[in-house]
Amino acid sequence: MLMSVAAIVLGLAVLVWSADRFVDGASATARYAGMPPLLIGMVIVGFGTSAPEIVVSIISSMEGNPGLALGNGYGSNIANIGLILGITALISPISVHSQVLRKELPILLLITLLSLALLWNGMLARTDAIVLLGVFVLLMGWSIKQGMSDGKDSMTGDEVKELDDNLMSLKQAIFWLVAGLLLLIVSSRILVWGAVNIAQAFGVSDLIIGLTIVAIGTSLPELASSIAAIRKNQHDLAIGNVIGSNLFNTLAVVGLAGVIHPLEVASEVISRDFMVMIVLTLSLFVLGYGFKGRQGRINRFEGALLLAVYVGYTGWLAQSVLAAG
Numbered sequence: 001m002l003m004s005v006a007a008i009v010l011g012l013a014v015l016v017w018s019a020d021r022f023v024d025g026a027s028a029t030a031r032y033a034g035m036p037p038l039l040i041g042m043v044i045v046g047f048g049t050s051a052p053e054i055v056v057s058i059i060s061s062m063e064g065n066p067g068l069a070l071g072n073g074y075g076s077n078i079a080n081i082g083l084i085l086g087i088t089a090l091i092s093p094i095s096v097h098s099q100v101l102r103k104e105l106p107i108l109l110l111i112t113l114l115s116l117a118l119l120w121n122g123m124l125a126r127t128d129a130i131v132l133l134g135v136f137v138l139l140m141g142w143s144i145k146q147g148m149s150d151g152k153d154s155m156t157g158d159e160v161k162e163l164d165d166n167l168m169s170l171k172q173a174i175f176w177l178v179a180g181l182l183l184l185i186v187s188s189r190i191l192v193w194g195a196v197n198i199a200q201a202f203g204v205s206d207l208i209i210g211l212t213i214v215a216i217g218t219s220l221p222e223l224a225s226s227i228a229a230i231r232k233n234q235h236d237l238a239i240g241n242v243i244g245s246n247l248f249n250t251l252a253v254v255g256l257a258g259v260i261h262p263l264e265v266a267s268e269v270i271s272r273d274f275m276v277m278i279v280l281t282l283s284l285f286v287l288g289y290g291f292k293g294r295q296g297r298i299n300r301f302e303g304a305l306l307l308a309v310y311v312g313y314t315g316w317l318a319q320s321v322l323a324a325g
Helices: 002-032 037-062 066-091 099-119 126-149 154-165 170-202 206-218 220-231 235-260 267-289 300-324
Strands: 094-096 296-298
Touching: 002 037, 002 170, 002 206, 002 220, 037 066, 037 170, 037 206, 037 235, 066 094, 066 170, 066 206, 066 220, 066 235, 066 267, 066 300, 094 235, 099 126, 099 235, 099 267, 126 235, 170 206, 206 220, 206 300, 220 235, 235 267, 267 296, 267 300, 296 300
Parallel strands: none
Antiparallel strands: 094 296
C-alpha cells in the first residue's frame, strides 16, 4: 500500500514538472522552426497544460482501465472550474476581456452537451470517439484561424509575451522537448499503477480514483498557471487556461481513450458526474460571458460558490464510496 501511495505522489510530482518542461521545450523549438508566436500560444501551450490528462488517459485505456481514463477527463473538467477557478477568483476577481474567450465559452457548453448525447446510451464506441476527435480537429482549425485574423486579442498577446520572455537555446529546447515527453510517459505509468492498486485495495472503482486523486493531480498545471496569471493581472490567461483545458479534455482526452478502448459508461457518470460538469460549465458560461452589456466577471463570492460546489461534489463521491462499502 505504501508503495502505491508513493507511486501516486511521485508520479503526480514528476508529471506536473515534466509537463511544464515539455511545454517550454516545444514552444522554444517551434519558435526556432519559424512557427508564428500566436500559433504556439494557442496550440502548443494549450496542448501542454492538458498533456498530463492526455497521457494518463491513453495509458489507462491501453492497460485496460477505461474508467480511470473517463474519470480523469471529466474529473479534471470539474476540478478546473470548481476548484481552480474557485481558488483563483478568491485570490482576485477574474475579468474576461478577450473576444476569443467570449466566443469559446458557448462552444464549450455546446461540446459538453454533445458529449452527453454520445454517452447517453451508456457506451462510448469508437465511432463516438472519432466524432469527438473530428470536432476537436475542426475546433482547433477554427481557433487558429480566429487567432491569426485577430493578432491584437488580449489573451494571445499575453501568451506571446510570456513565450518571448522564456526563450531558451535550440539545444536546450530540443533536450526538454524529448526529456519532458519521456518523463510524461514514465510518470503517467507510475501514477496509473499506483492509482489502480489503491482502487483494488480499497474496493473503490477506478472511475472514482480518476475523478478525485488523479483528476486533481493532473489539473495542477492549470492551477499553477491560473494563479500566476492572476498575479500578473492577466485575467484572460487565467480563464483561458481552464476553457482550453476543458475543450481538450472533453474532445481529445476522452476521444483518444475511446479510440484505443471503447468505454462502457456507468449510469452514475451520467446522473452524477456529467450533471455536475454541465452545471459548472453553464455557470462559467453565464459568469464569464456576461449579459445586457455587463462585462464577464467572476467575483470572490462567485468563486466561493464554485469552490463550495466542488467540495460538495467531492463529499458526494465519498458518500457513494462509503455506501458501496
